[in-house]
Amino acid sequence: MSLSPELSRITEEPYYQPTGDEVALFEASYARRLPVLLKGPTGCGKTRFVEYMAWRLARPLVTVACHDDLTTADLVGRYLIVGNETVWVDGPLTAAVRAGAICYLDEIVEARKDTIVVIHPLADSRRVLAVDKRGEMVIAPDSFMLVVSYNPGYQSVLKEIKPSTRQRFVAFDFDYPEAAVEAGIVSREGGVDAETARRLVKLGELTRNLKGAGLDEGASTRLLVHAAQLIAAGIAPQAACIAAVARALCDDADMNGTLDDLVAAVF
Amino acid sequence: MISSPPSSNARRLFGEELETRLDEVLFASHSHRSATDIALGLEALTRSQQERVLHWAAVAAGTYAEIGYQIAAFAPKAFPLLDDAGFDAWVLAGLDAYDRHGGRAAMDLLRDLEGFCAGRDGLRPLARLSEIEARLTRFIHGLSGRPLALAAGAAAWTDTETIYLPTEQESQPEAGANRRLYKVQAVILWAQTRFGSFGSTAVDLGQALAHWLDTEDQGRCLRWLSALESVRLEARIAFELPGLGAEIAAVRGPWPAALAALLPRLYQPQATLADTLALLPLCLLDGKDAPRLPHAVAIDPAAALRVRALRIERDMKTVSRAISALEASAGSAGRPEQAEQRMAAPAADDASQLALEGEALALPPEARKAALSLVQDLGEVPPECLVPADPGPWQPTHLDSAGKRGGEDLVGHREADHRYDEWDYRRRAYRKNWCHLFESDVAPGDPAYVSGVKLRHAGLIKQIRKRFEMLRGEDRMLGRQPDGEEVDLDAVVDAIADRRGGLEPSPRLFSRRVRNQRSLAAMFMIDMSGSTKGWVNEAERESLVMLCEAIESLGDAYAIYGFSGWTRTRSDIYRIKRFEEAYDDAVRARIAAVEAKDYTRMGVAIRHLTRLLLREPARHRLLVTLSDGRPDDFGDEYRGHYGIEDTRRALQEAHEQGVKSYCITIDRHGADYLAHMYGAARFTVLDDVKKLPLKIADIYRRLSS
Ligand SMILES: Nc1ncnc2c1ncn2[C@@H]1O[C@H](COP(=O)(O)OP(=O)(O)OP(=O)(O)O)[C@@H](O)[C@H]1O
Ligand SMILES: [Mg+2]
Numbered sequence: 001m002s003l004s005p006e007l008s009r010i011t012e013e014p015y016y017q018p019t020g021d022e023v024a025l026f027e028a029s030y031a032r033r034l035p036v037l038l039k040g041p042t043g044c045g046k047t048r049f050v051e052y053m054a055w056r057l058a059r060p061l062v063t064v065a066c067h068d069d070l071t072t073a074d075l076v077g078r079y080l081i082v083g084n085e086t087v088w089v090d091g092p093l094t095a096a097v098r099a100g101a102i103c104y105l106d107e108i109v110e111a112r113k114d115t116i117v118v119i120h121p122l123a124d125s126r127r128v129l130a131v132d133k134r135g136e137m138v139i140a141p142d143s144f145m146l147v148v149s150y151n152p153g154y155q156s157v158l159k160e161i162k163p164s165t166r167q168r169f170v171a172f173d174f175d176y177p178e179a180a181v182e183a184g185i186v187s188r189e190g191g192v193d194a195e196t197a198r199r200l201v202k203l204g205e206l207t208r209n210l211k212g213a214g215l216d217e218g219a220s221t222r223l224l225v226h227a228a229q230l231i232a233a234g235i236a237p238q239a240a241c242i243a244a245v246a247r248a249l250c251d252d253a254d255m256n257g258t259l260d261d262l263v264a265a266v267f
Numbered sequence: 268m269i270s271s272p273p274s275s276n277a278r279r280l281f282g283e284e285l286e287t288r289l290d291e292v293l294f295a296s297h298s299h300r301s302a303t304d305i306a307l308g309l310e311a312l313t314r315s316q317q318e319r320v321l322h323w324a325a326v327a328a329g330t331y332a333e334i335g336y337q338i339a340a341f342a343p344k345a346f347p348l349l350d351d352a353g354f355d356a357w358v359l360a361g362l363d364a365y366d367r368h369g370g371r372a373a374m375d376l377l378r379d380l381e382g383f384c385a386g387r388d389g390l391r392p393l394a395r396l397s398e399i400e401a402r403l404t405r406f407i408h409g410l411s412g413r414p415l416a417l418a419a420g421a422a423a424w425t426d427t428e429t430i431y432l433p434t435e436q437e438s439q440p441e442a443g444a445n446r447r448l449y450k451v452q453a454v455i456l457w458a459q460t461r462f463g464s465f466g467s468t469a470v471d472l473g474q475a476l477a478h479w480l481d482t483e484d485q486g487r488c489l490r491w492l493s494a495l496e497s498v499r500l501e502a503r504i505a506f507e508l509p510g511l512g513a514e515i516a517a518v519r520g521p522w523p524a525a526l527a528a529l530l531p532r533l534y535q536p537q538a539t540l541a542d543t544l545a546l547l548p549l550c551l552l553d554g555k556d557a558p559r560l561p562h563a564v565a566i567d568p569a570a571a572l573r574v575r576a577l578r579i580e581r582d583m584k585t586v587s588r589a590i591s592a593l594e595a596s597a598g599s600a601g602r603p604e605q606a607e608q609r610m611a612a613p614a615a616d617d618a619s620q621l622a623l624e625g626e627a628l629a630l631p632p633e634a635r636k637a638a639l640s641l642v643q644d645l646g647e648v649p650p651e652c653l654v655p656a657d658p659g660p661w662q663p664t665h666l667d668s669a670g671k672r673g674g675e676d677l678v679g680h681r682e683a684d685h686r687y688d689e690w691d692y693r694r695r696a697y698r699k700n701w702c703h704l705f706e707s708d709v710a711p712g713d714p715a716y717v718s719g720v721k722l723r724h725a726g727l728i729k730q731i732r733k734r735f736e737m738l739r740g741e742d743r744m745l746g747r748q749p750d751g752e753e754v755d756l757d758a759v760v761d762a763i764a765d766r767r768g769g770l771e772p773s774p775r776l777f778s779r780r781v782r783n784q785r786s787l788a789a790m791f792m793i794d795m796s797g798s799t800k801g802w803v804n805e806a807e808r809e810s811l812v813m814l815c816e817a818i819e820s821l822g823d824a825y826a827i828y829g830f831s832g833w834t835r836t837r838s839d840i841y842r843i844k845r846f847e848e849a850y851d852d853a854v855r856a857r858i859a860a861v862e863a864k865d866y867t868r869m870g871v872a873i874r875h876l877t878r879l880l881l882r883e884p885a886r887h888r889l890l891v892t893l894s895d896g897r898p899d900d901f902g903d904e905y906r907g908h909y910g911i912e913d914t915r916r917a918l919q920e921a922h923e924q925g926v927k928s929y930c931i932t933i934d935r936h937g938a939d940y941l942a943h944m945y946g947a948a949r950f951t952v953l954d955d956v957k958k959l960p961l962k963i964a965d966i967y968r969r970l971s972s
Contacts, residue, residue: 078757079764086764133761202507206409212942213408213952238510254955258405261450265410265511 007060007099016045016052017185019177026053029170035123035146037166040174043220045185046149049174050104059143060101062092066111072118076131088134097122097129100143108148109161116165122146123168176221179205185221190228196237200224203241203266207249207259214255219245237267277314282306285317291726292325293335305336308343316346316354321726323358329723331365337377348384357383394436394445401955403450407457410508413640415457424565425456426574427465427644438561444518451518451562454511458500459564460643463540465571467646473572475544479551480569490557491550493566495543498526498533506536515562523558525550579644582637587652589634633943687871689835692912702835702871709829709841712860714852720812724960728816731964735820744778751779787971788824788846788885790876793861794894795829795841800863802956803895803933809960810893811843811858815850817964823971824883830872831864835905838871839864846883868905869898870913873928877921889970890921890928895956897940911944918948929970933959 029036030053038046047063054061064075077091096103108116122129127140148169150161176182179201187197201224208218223245230240246259280288285306293302309317320342328335338358345354360383365373376383396419404417407430420431430453436445459465466472479488501519505512522530529546532538550557630638641648683703691698721728746755755778762772791814793807811827818825826848829841843861844854873892880888898910905913918928928948932941933956941950951966953959 073757079761081760081763086767199509209411210405210409212950214405214954254402255405257402258409261402261406262409263510264514265406265508267510 007062007095007101009058009060010051010055013055014048014051015188016048017177017181017188019045019174019181022049022172022174023053023056025170025172027057030057030145033127033142033145034170035148035168037169037171038147038149038174039152039171040149041176041217041220042151043222044174044176045221046174047104047106050102050147050149054102057102057145059145060096060099061104062096062101063104063106064092065106066108068110068112070111070115072115073133075115075118076129077133079133093119093122094129094131094138097138097140097144100141102145102147105146105148107150108165109150113162113165116162119146119148120165120168123165176204176208176218182221182224186224186228189225191232192228196231197228199237199266200227200241203227203245203262206262206266207245210255210258214252214258215249217249219249223248238263241267279310279312279314280317282310285309285321288321288726289324289339291729292321293328293332293339302339305339309339311343312346316342316351319351319354323355325726326723327358327362330362331370331373333370334361334365334373334377337361337374341377341380345380348380349387353384353387356387392437392439392441392445394442394449396432396434396436396449399446399449403453404954406450407453410454411457411461413460413636413643415460417453422565423452423456423563424567425459425571426567427460427571428574428578430456447514447518448562451515452564454504454515455497455500455562455564458504459496459566462500462503463643463646464496464500464566465568465575465644466540467644468649469646470540470544472540472544472568475547476568484551487556488547488551489566489568490563491547492543492568493564494526494557494560495529495533495546495550496540496566497560497563498522498529499535499538499540499543502534502538503536518562519560523560525555525558526560575644579641582641582644583649583652585637586630586634586641586648589630589637590652633940683836685875687838687874689870690913690916692909692916702838702868704838704840704871704875706840706842706875709843709857709860711853711856712858714856714859716808716859717812717855720809721816724809724813727961728813731813731817732820735817735964735968745781746778747773747775748777748779749775751777753778786886787889788880788883788887789818789826789889789891789967789971790880791825791827792872792876792890792892793827793829793843794867794892795831795839795861795864796867796895796899797831797863797865798867798899799895804861804863806933806956806959807893808858808861810963811861813960813964814967815844815854815858817967819850821971824885826879827858828872828876828879829861830869830876831866832868832871833865835868835871838868840872840875846879866905867894867897867899867910869894869910870917873914873917873921877917877924877926880926881924887971888926890926891967891970892928892930893933893959894930895933898944911940915944915946919946922948929966931959931963931966 026036026049038049040046050063051061064070073091075091075093077089077094079086079088081087090098093103095101105111105119118129121127122140123146127144129138129140130136131138177185179198182204183194183197183201186192186200187194190197190200192200204219204221204224207215211218226248227237227240227244230244231237235243241263242260246256246263249259250256282303283306286302289302289306309320312320320339324335324339327338338361342354345357349357357377357380361373361377364376396417400417407415407417415425416429418429418431419434421433423430423432425431432449432452436448439445439448463470464472476488476492479485501512501515504515521527533542533546535542638648641652684706685704686700687702687704688697688699689701690696744753745751747758748755755776758773758776758778762776765772791811793811794803799807814825814827824846825844826846827843829843830839831841832838841861843857844850848854869892873890877890880890897906898914899906904910918930921928928945930941930945930948930950932950932952934941934952934954941952953962
């Protein structure tokens with residue numbers, strides 16, 4: 001007997017604003033059954049993009065957030081004992097393969113290398129998943145797709161993807177969109193007018209100038225959206241930006257002073 | 268001391284917590300004295316005030332424990348009277364009194380709070396550049412697409428790469444207003460470089476002014492030019508950065524009548540230098556001098572144009588080299604029509620997209636920066652850039668640097684310990700055995716130095732240790748072990764399932780707690796070049812103490828070497844701590860003696876230390892370089908592009924051999940060559956060297972976890 005987790009479909013179109021040819025590239029990869037690697041800084045729309053593509057291709061989406069305690073069994077599945085019987089339960093990866101879903105492994109660098117190797121045969125021309133426990137090879141249907149993401153900006157030398165993993169994927173570079181497009185996203189997602197959105201994006205730009213000069217990362221689109229949402233909820237723009245952007249970016253007192261100055265320059 | 272004070276709304280500390288912290292901070296002194304009363308007194312302060320007191324008490328205790336006590340004891344009385352800056356000034360005055368006149372004088376001064384406050388109120392409303400320089404530099408860096416340095420000068424002006432500001436400012440009635448004045452002037456000067464005050468392809472400033480320069484009207488002409496530009500730039504700033512625009516307007520006050528009349532034409536976000544130049548002759552016509560704005564800045568077109576011309580030349584070379592490389596790799600090199608194409612450069616305010624004939628150009632980052640810089644200087648990327656650059660055949664320099672300039676003499680008779688190749692970017696080849704490397708121990712220095720630093724930073728070291736021990740103590744449960752302290756439920760379930768299914772169940776049914784094996788070897792490469800003399804060297808030595816304390820509690824393998832050099836025939840590597848050495852008195856004495864020596868030939872040092880690192884049996888190898896700026900060497904080509912390219916190459920080689928590098932640069936001006944030079948390596952720029960000891964342990968933690 002075996003159980004497979006229920007997979008749900010995205011029924012409503014998620015809002016996603018394309019910033020380049022990523023939609024066409026993704027569709028081509030899907031058609032050619034190639035796995036995809038999304039690279040980019042935090043909060044630039046990777047997760048949203050995958051949700052959108054799952055909706056567009058009408059596939060169920062299975063998302064796994066990777067962490068360093070993730071085991072192969074967590075991905076593939078395990079036996080449980082129910083009453084007097086042993087029952088096999090598919091892990092999210094196996095379930096996604098069987099259902100021909102899109103499986104999205106978020107922040108793949110966080111997973112241990114020995115866990116990640118189970119995806120290797122899935123991510124090359126074999127397209128199979130070995131379920132050792134059951135002595136089963138699950139062959140991926142054409143509609144199955146593997147998508148992984150990571151943020152190359154992290155500084156730890158211990159967190160990098162092995163070349164043998166990396167070289168199985170078609171890689172897309174994500175970055176913060178250009179000013180006008182980003183303003184559109186902030187305005188729509190945050191519910192603020194175009195002028196406020198323009199200023200928020202300006203603030204984002206200024207903080208990104210400081211990347212590597214005191215900040216590890218500039219403000220992400222996500223942070224700008226957060227600030228917009230606070231503003232839309234009635235918080236004064238300066239206070240909203242300080243809470244949602246400046247304080248969220250760093251703890252250093254001097255740098256916070258500078259970020260406050262930048263907020264004050266924009267609003 | 269605290270590396271990152273909690274925000275002001277963090278929870279206050281209670282008496283007992285305060286007492287523990289105070290004991291940590293003052294532990295070196297009279298242990299018989301209780302901090303209970305003092306702690307109770309501090310309970311009423313806000314958290315950030317509490318942290319401030321603890322910080323200063325620790326700093327003061329490093330000098331003289333009694334002062335630390337006094338500060339903490341008087342703080343509850345001081346805070347209603349003084350703001351944060353005032354409190355800092357009070358403490359510093361006390362420490363200063365101690366340095367000059369001893370303990371008594373310091374106590375007297377600290378006790379006489381009223382007297383101090385009275386004296387302070389009567390202070391001049393002076394603002395000093397040194398007080399705001401770091402913050403202003405970061406602010407301008409945030410605003411600008413292009414790094415601008417800040418420096419002290421006789422007047423407020425810019426040569427387009429450095430903003431000069433007077434060391435003191437007192438024209439406004441209070442110190443706060445004078446600090447704002449600094450900011451507004453710096454912003455106007457930034458805007459001069461950002462929004463084309465020195466011309467564009469379309470407008471030649473030098474030519475436009477030629478008529479007045481070198482006449483007796485020159486001064487008046489430049490004052491008018493600066494005033495008109497202030498109007499134009501303010502409109503532009505107010506459009507892009509409304510908050511900043513309002514701040515400028517507040518400092519400026521009402522427009523003088525002579526400028527008010529020009530607002531309709533000049534106070535427009537889309538106005539350009541051409542508008543200013545059209546109005547300039549009219550203003551000069553009747554012999555009147557320009558109205559004086561409160562935030563007036565000076566303008567020196569000759570100096571600025573000189574610097575700008577050099578930069579344009581450099582940027583154009585960079586761009587055209589990158590474009591010819593792109594064309595070559597696209598297989599279309601040499602197509603004649605290529606040279607005719609124009610690069611469509613968007614308006615200067617949105618230069619993020621560069622396109623060639625409508626196709627987006629994927630320029631490498633440094634060329635993209637150069638292109639954006641050109642757009643700022645010229646309003647476009649000039650079409651000449653698209654003519655493939657002549658790579659310039661390699662010309663052997665007639666002056667062999669080392670030989671002719673006495674470098675060889677320095678070597679004496681000693682044979683080099685090692686020789687290393689060096690990368691010559693012009694030849695695109697290595698110069699074989701080019702660098703002679705000498706390795707020696709740092710001669711031991713003051714044996715008490717390290718304990719002094721440890722005393723001074725006792726609180727911080729304690730914190731660092733705690734945090735690092737946590738890292739090391741990150742035990743993990745290893746499942747499916749043949750024995751262990753707990754039953755592994757997953758394994759048991761599997762085993763039962765296997766048995767039911769007729770399979771042989773595994774006997775590995777337990778989980779065991781094991782210490783995480785980090786298997787990391789770290790090599791620290793410390794800049795001992797002449798430019799580190801003073802503060803940088805001081806900070807480096809303190810940082811080494813912090814590092815050792817931190818890594819010792821982690822248990823990673825680590826080594827520390829210093830580097831310096833004097834031409835290619837004399838590159839020195841100084842041993843401070845070898846991998847196999849313990850952190851003992853000998854090492855501590857060597858840390859104390861790290862000093863500023865000669866020049867910075869980085870490539871060879873990286874190659875040598877990489878080689879040493881590769882001998883270490885570890886899964887991960889990390890090379891951390893600490894330097895204070897550009898590679899540089901005496902009297903040869905290493906100073907310029909060559910040194911940057913060689914350093915880049917050496918880091919690349921390290922990368923290819925599996926060594927991860929991280930470069931820490933102390934450079935207040937956050938120079939733009941860094942990203943290129945560090946290429947394969949990760950890096951960080953510290954603008955304030957004094958922070959290095961506070962941050963180094965954190966940097967290492969981030970790198971290795
Ligand atoms: N192109 C886009 N279209 C629509 N919304 C976007 C876009 N880019 C960013 N966003 C907004 O930014 C937010 C963050 O994006 P998302 O969660 O996809 O980031 P991410 O790249 O997955 O980040 P992380 O790496 O931290 O997981 C989204 O919730 C959305 O509001
Ligand atoms: Mg995500």
